[in-house]
Amino acid sequence: MPDELILFEKMQRGDTSALEYFFREYTDVLYYRALGFVKDNLAAEDIVQEVFIRFWQLRKNLKITDSVPGYLCKAVDHRCHNYLEHLKVKHRYEESQKWEEVMEEVSEDEEELNIMRERLKMFVDSLPEKCREIFILACIEGLKYKQVAEKLDVSVNTVKTQLKSAYSKLRAEFNENDLEIIVLLIFLGYM
Numbered sequence: 001m002p003d004e005l006i007l008f009e010k011m012q013r014g015d016t017s018a019l020e021y022f023f024r025e026y027t028d029v030l031y032y033r034a035l036g037f038v039k040d041n042l043a044a045e046d047i048v049q050e051v052f053i054r055f056w057q058l059r060k061n062l063k064i065t066d067s068v069p070g071y072l073c074k075a076v077d078h079r080c081h082n083y084l085e086h087l088k089v090k091h092r093y094e095e096s097q098k099w100e101e102v103m104e105e106v107s108e109d110e111e112e113l114n115i116m117r118e119r120l121k122m123f124v125d126s127l128p129e130k131c132r133e134i135f136i137l138a139c140i141e142g143l144k145y146k147q148v149a150e151k152l153d154v155s156v157n158t159v160k161t162q163l164k165s166a167y168s169k170l171r172a173e174f175n176e177n178d179l180e181i182i183v184l185l186i187f188l189g190y191m
Contacts, residue, residue, distance in 0.1 A: 004068045012059045019056055026069055027052075030076045037080035047079045116181050123173055127166055130154075134162040139186055 004022075011018035027048060034044035051072060055062075064071045124132055130152075137148045138159065145163075149156045174182055 005064065008062075008064055008068050011056075012062070019052070019059075022055070022068060022072070023052055026072055029069070030072055033073060034076050034080055037077070038083055043083060047076060047083060051075045051079055113181070113185075116178065117185060119174075119178075120182055120185055123170065127169070130158075131162045131166050134159050135166040138163055139166075 007015075007018040007021055011022070030048045030051065031044050034047045035041065038044055038047065055072065055075065062071070124135060127135060133152060134148055134154075137143045137151060138145065143151070145156050145159045148154075148159045152159075170182070171179070
């Protein structure tokens with residue numbers, strides 16, 4: 001039986017020096033492994049620490065027959081996956097909360113929403129013809145750049161340039177709060 005598996009058996013019986021050995025031997029490798037996944041120093045440190053804490057807490061019930069470092073690497077991978085999933089859920093929740101707040105603000109004042117809708121229509125109407133066509137197809141109808149280019153018989157670069165111009169004018173025309181409502185109007189098709 002390899003030496004590390006013997007040390008693991010000692011750890012299972014409560015030998016903290018065996019845990020200290022694994023910690024000294026593998027902390028750096030596990031940290032860089034975690035960092036490669038989560039791209040956050042503190043999160044990587046926390047993940048490695050959690051893995052070692054659980055390693056100690058579950059020691060009596062663990063069945064490791066091949067490789068202690070292999071087990072630790074899998075445990076880090078699993079924790080990283082959970083961490084990243086948690087971040088995605090948190091981000092989606094925060095985004096949904098933000099949109100709910102905007103929707104509440106907008107629905108509280110239907111008149112303001114109508115004014116904003118009219119301002120958006122006037123803005124779109126004020127764009128030069130080709131720019132307006134591209135903006136409507138790409139932003140309002142949701143076509144991809146290539147689809148817009150094919151439909152209007154222009155290059156993809158022309159689409160990008162015209163949209164860049166429209167976005168610049170949009171940012172100049174509306175303040176930050178108005179832009180959130182504008183994006184919402186476009187996204188929900190209220191134009």
